[in-house]
Amino acid sequence: MSKFKKNTNKKLAPISTASLPDIVFMLLFFFMVTTVMRETEMLVENILPQATEVKKLERKSLVSYIYIGAPKGKNRKGKYGTEAKLQLNDSYAKVADIQSFVIAERETRAEEEVPLLTTSIKADVNVKMGIVSDIKQELRKAQAYKINYSTRKDEK
Amino acid sequence: MARSNRSIPEINAGSMADIAFLLLIFFLVTTTMDVDTGISRKLPVLDEEQEIEDMQGNDRNIYEVYVNNKDALLVEEEEMNIDNLREGAKKFLNNNGRDPKLSDNPEKAIISLQNSRGTSYEMYISVQNELTAAYNELRDEAALKKYNSNYSVLPKDKKKEIRKMYPMKISEAEPFKQ
Numbered sequence: 180m181s182k183f184k185k186n187t188n189k190k191l192a193p194i195s196t197a198s199l200p201d202i203v204f205m206l207l208f209f210f211m212v213t214t215v216m217r218e219t220e221m222l223v224e225n226i227l228p229q230a231t232e233v234k235k236l237e238r239k240s241l242v243s244y245i246y247i248g249a250p251k252g253k254n255r256k257g258k259y260g261t262e263a264k265l266q267l268n269d270s271y272a273k274v275a276d277i278q279s280f281v282i283a284e285r286e287t288r289a290e291e292e293v294p295l296l297t298t299s300i301k302a303d304v305n306v307k308m309g310i311v312s313d314i315k316q317e318l319r320k321a322q323a324y325k326i327n328y329s330t331r332k333d334e335k
Numbered sequence: 336m337a338r339s340n341r342s343i344p345e346i347n348a349g350s351m352a353d354i355a356f357l358l359l360i361f362f363l364v365t366t367t368m369d370v371d372t373g374i375s376r377k378l379p380v381l382d383e384e385q386e387i388e389d390m391q392g393n394d395r396n397i398y399e400v401y402v403n404n405k406d407a408l409l410v411e412e413e414e415m416n417i418d419n420l421r422e423g424a425k426k427f428l429n430n431n432g433r434d435p436k437l438s439d440n441p442e443k444a445i446i447s448l449q450n451s452r453g454t455s456y457e458m459y460i461s462v463q464n465e466l467t468a469a470y471n472e473l474r475d476e477a478a479l480k481k482y483n484s485n486y487s488v489l490p491k492d493k494k495k496e497i498r499k500m501y502p503m504k505i506s507e508a509e510p511f512k513q
């Protein structure tokens with residue numbers, strides 16, 4: 180009998196929180212490593228179309244982005260209209276600017292990486308093909324042949 | 336000399352967790368985990384632009400797909416629903432000379448895609464998606480038959496072989512001005 184009653188007076192030992200910082204730090208490092216900060220502010224509406232046969236874009240450092248869509252927000256719509264516009268880096272651009280954009284992108288990369296450069300076209304679902312065709316034509320002129328139509332993966 | 340005997344007071348590490356939490360929450364909020372995915376294509380070189388008819392000289396090896404400015408689909412001069420495009424393209428590619436209207440063999444077959452300037456991007460992507468799916472399914476079938484495994488898990492040289500059997504030839508013409 181006495182064997183079981185022994186422990187009843189003893190206080191419950193508090194759970195040690197000494198390892199809590201370690202756990203938190205572990206999580207912290209994980210998120211620090213996986214974080215990609217958004218470099219560009221979106222000036223255009225950008226809802227990507229859905230597709231099933233998608234491929235992952237590898238090596239993000241070798242990808243340059245072209246955004247296409249109607250100006251985002253009421254203010255900008257009043258100022259620039261509702262026609263689809265092109266965004267390169269942080270500002271609106273014209274189709275004719277693409278060649279210099281591609282050249283500028285090339286200059287920031289090492290020479291051996293230039294042939295691997297991919298241009299990702301991020302166009303909104305409501306964009307018409309006219310502007311996209313113009314952009315493709317400009318990319319061909321700039322000899323940036325590798326392109327990728329950015330899509331969302333279709334959940335099935 | 337009495338000073339040297341004194342031990343250095345320990346720094347209180349109790350607030351370490353709080354600081355770490357603060358940083359953790361910051362990174363949690365700013366993290367975007369999305370991986371960029373999309374349909375990859377290679378644009379043709381500018382001065383290689385030729386009439387497809389000249390290259391093949393044979394109408395049966397060309398599968399014409401046209402999307403108009405109302406997003407309607409015209410395939411081989413007949414209206415088609417987008418849901419049937421995948422099957423239609425597969426039939427065309429894998430014909431191997433059986434039907435005189437369809438392709439001789441998959442290596443010669445070309446899909447000619449044309450759109451109008453008013454076609455919506457969404458429709459264009461779904462057409463591209465269906466065509467890619469047709470090729471992917473055919474490659475998968477060939478891989479299963481030949482190596483008994485899916486195309487995506489094959490080693491590189493075998494993938495290349497399968498790709499040679501079903502080369503993806505999608506030619507895009509200049510869009511109509513409408």
